[in-house]
Amino acid sequence: MLMHLFTLIWNKKKQHSLVILEMIISFMVLFAVFTLIVYYFTNYRKPMGFRYDNVLSVSISLPPGSTANKDSAAQVMQTLKRTVLALPEVKGMSYVSSNSPFSMNTSNNVINHNNQEVMAMYYTVDDAYPQVLGVKMLEGRWFNATDAHAKEPPVVINETLKENFFPGENAVGKILKMGDEPHRITGVVQTLKDKGDYVASKAGTYKRAGDDAPLWLSRILISYDLNTDAGFEGRLFKTFSSVLKTSSIEIEYLTKKRVSTNSVSLIPMILLLVVGGFLIINVALGIFGVLWYSVNKRRAEIGLRRAVGASGSGISGQIVSETLVLSTFALLIGVFFAIQFPLLNLFNMPSGVYITAIVLSVLFIYILVVICAFYPGRQAAQIYPAVALHED
Amino acid sequence: MIHLQNIEKVYRTDTVETQALNAINLEVAKGEFLSIMGPSGCGKSTLLNIMGLLDEPTSGSIRIADSTADRLSDKQLAHFRNRTIGFIFQSYHLINDLRVLDNVELPLLYRKSTAKERKELALEALEKVGLSNRTKHFPTQLSGGQKQRVAIARAIVGKPNIILADEPTGNLDSAMGNDVMDILVRLNKDEGTTIVMVTHDENMARKTHRLVRLFDGSQVQ
Ligand SMILES: Nc1ncnc2c1ncn2[C@@H]1O[C@H](COP(=O)(O)OP(=O)(O)O)[C@@H](O)[C@H]1O
Numbered sequence: 144m145l146m147h148l149f150t151l152i153w154n155k156k157k158q159h160s161l162v163i164l165e166m167i168i169s170f171m172v173l174f175a176v177f178t179l180i181v182y183y184f185t186n187y188r189k190p191m192g193f194r195y196d197n198v199l200s201v202s203i204s205l206p207p208g209s210t211a212n213k214d215s216a217a218q219v220m221q222t223l224k225r226t227v228l229a230l231p232e233v234k235g236m237s238y239v240s241s242n243s244p245f246s247m248n249t250s251n252n253v254i255n256h257n258n259q260e261v262m263a264m265y266y267t268v269d270d271a272y273p274q275v276l277g278v279k280m281l282e283g284r285w286f287n288a289t290d291a292h293a294k295e296p297p298v299v300i301n302e303t304l305k306e307n308f309f310p311g312e313n314a315v316g317k318i319l320k321m322g323d324e325p326h327r328i329t330g331v332v333q334t335l336k337d338k339g340d341y342v343a344s345k346a347g348t349y350k351r352a353g354d355d356a357p358l359w360l361s362r363i364l365i366s367y368d369l370n371t372d373a374g375f376e377g378r379l380f381k382t383f384s385s386v387l388k389t390s391s392i393e394i395e396y397l398t399k400k401r402v403s404t405n406s407v408s409l410i411p412m413i414l415l416l417v418v419g420g421f422l423i424i425n426v427a428l429g430i431f432g433v434l435w436y437s438v439n440k441r442r443a444e445i446g447l448r449r450a451v452g453a454s455g456s457g458i459s460g461q462i463v464s465e466t467l468v469l470s471t472f473a474l475l476i477g478v479f480f481a482i483q484f485p486l487l488n489l490f491n492m493p494s495g496v497y498i499t500a501i502v503l504s505v506l507f508i509y510i511l512v513v514i515c516a517f518y519p520g521r522q523a524a525q526i527y528p529a530v531a532l533h534e535d
Numbered sequence: 536m537i538h539l540q541n542i543e544k545v546y547r548t549d550t551v552e553t554q555a556l557n558a559i560n561l562e563v564a565k566g567e568f569l570s571i572m573g574p575s576g577c578g579k580s581t582l583l584n585i586m587g588l589l590d591e592p593t594s595g596s597i598r599i600a601d602s603t604a605d606r607l608s609d610k611q612l613a614h615f616r617n618r619t620i621g622f623i624f625q626s627y628h629l630i631n632d633l634r635v636l637d638n639v640e641l642p643l644l645y646r647k648s649t650a651k652e653r654k655e656l657a658l659e660a661l662e663k664v665g666l667s668n669r670t671k672h673f674p675t676q677l678s679g680g681q682k683q684r685v686a687i688a689r690a691i692v693g694k695p696n697i698i699l700a701d702e703p704t705g706n707l708d709s710a711m712g713n714d715v716m717d718i719l720v721r722l723n724k725d726e727g728t729t730i731v732m733v734t735h736d737e738n739m740a741r742k743t744h745r746l747v748r749l750f751d752g753s754q755v756q
Pocket residue numbers: 530533546547548553554555573574575576577578579580581582
């Protein structure tokens with residue numbers, strides 16, 4: 144019977160070409176939607192790599208001219224650190240570059256090793272960074288004051304970059320060229336998902352902020368005791384403004400920043416879902432209409448099949464199976480195009496994501512088609528054979 | 536072979552009630568070739584559909600090939616039609632999207648069979664109607680007479696005991712009609728197939744064993 148349905152659909156392929164085309168297009172849109180969903184989900188399941196629930200991000204903008212005298216400015220920064228750390232609620236404080244967790248800022252640098260080049264995120268942070276964010280060292284150690292006078296400046300790399308340059312090897316002690324300048328790796332840190340839960344973390348390097356760095360690093364991360372009372376933020380603000388003699392200080396909770404960063408990365412997915420949703424409804428109605436029309440056009444054929452031995456349920460089964468065969472034609476073509484994405488490694492996404500998305504899209508189309516074919520199939524089963532054979 | 540007892544058929548629609556058949560009593564013996572005649576609208580097709588278990592009488596009872604037709608489920612009816620009855624229609628009812636061979640194989644798809652068996656039986660049936668050289672054609676590429684011969688091949692491919700033909704020559708000119716009629720006569724003679732045929736044509740009716748006339752849903756002869 145299946146072969147028979149294949150023959151039937153094949154012989155009618157011209158009539159069905161529009162539906163097939165429609166199915167192919169909706170398959171491709173579904174494929175895009177599912178690729179994004181699967182990709183986001185894979186990223187979501189990866190560890191965050193740091194704590195954000197007890198961390199505040201403070202942005203300061205110093206009054207113009209206040210850093211003109213470097214020595215006194217450095218003095219101010221050290222005073223600030225001492226005063227803030229003296230607050231009983233504060234557990235740690237770290238000067239960081241503005242591409243801090245959940246911020247919109249990024250900074251990239253070309254990293255070189257053995258003539259291999261990788262574009263990596265470039266962070267400048269001080270020695271307290273791992274303690275404040277609770278990052279996980281996988282190899283070696285974070286840099287500290289003992290590295291200040293090393294022959295090559297120290298650098299910490301993340302796991303992603305390590306996998307790029309030193310898969311299965313020890314990275315500590317190896318030399319990387321950042322720009323033209325050689326740096327020695329002191330440690331490997333678990334990659335931080337610092338652009339939100341859904342965004343894949345890229346390769347990254349952490350460069351040590353020297354003692355003068357606080358002058359141009361305008362962001363400070365502070366880890367605090369979660370049992371603290373609501374007045375903490377105010378006390379912190381006062382401490383900052385009294386030491387810095389300015390009130391352009393912005394205090395943000397990383398927890399909140401995470402939520403807004405996540406919303407931003409979900410926007411393209413939501414847009415795609417809306418577009419995809421409309422398209423799917425359109426296709427579903429299209430398939431439904433075509434089936435409805437074809438059942439009514441094929442009343443005589445259905446009557447004849449009943450006469451030669453088809454039961455009512457056999458007829459509805461046939462309508463559903465025919466639609467499945469039809470969608471198989473479309474899916475074969477659709478999968479052929481979709482499979483090019485992992486084969487040609489387009490958009491640099493893991494091929495597992497593409498394969499999963501293909502499987503999900505195929506299942507989705509099949510289920511959709513069965514749902515659309517169900518009612519016309521039942522309608523066909525109820526055609527009265529004697530009546531259908533009578534009309535011409 | 537076919538026993539109809541007190542068959543009555545009333546079509547009811549919202550506005551009208553049509554008495555299509557009234558107190559029909561009819562026996563068709565095994566191996567008989569019976570023709571039914573009567574003016575248009577007198578209930579011939581209705582009677583044939585009831586004999587073929589495609590339609591239910593409003594009252595009365597039917598026995599076909601020694602089994603009682605009432606109380607059969609939809610599936611059992613379908614199975615019964617597939618095994619016992621072959622249908623031929625005035626307008627052929629071929630599936631235009633299938634080649635001749637696939638059209639002829641159709642009844643075999645609704646029973647257990649292998650592709651090879653189906654092909655053999657279909658070729659054999661096409662041989663009998665003299666169309667072995669048209670197996671790959673589509674119905675639209677055939678003449679009316681050829682179409683009807685394909686329909687006959689489809690009706691006999693499953694080797695049914697009974698053939699029900701509703702004006703099989705109605706759309707054909709007399710030469711083609713005679714060809715079709717010859718095939719039916721030979722089928723009845725050589726294979727002993729019981730045939731009930733509705734016709735408008737006295738010449739065709741004369742070639743059968745017995746003639747039943749209907750008028751306004753009643754048997755007049
Ligand atoms: N499905 C139906 N619904 C209502 N009336 C019908 C239906 N089928 C047939 N009839 C009526 O029953 C009568 C007999 O029809 P039919 O058996 O087709 O006649 P014939 O084949 O002798 O021309 C006609 O009056 C026809 O209009």
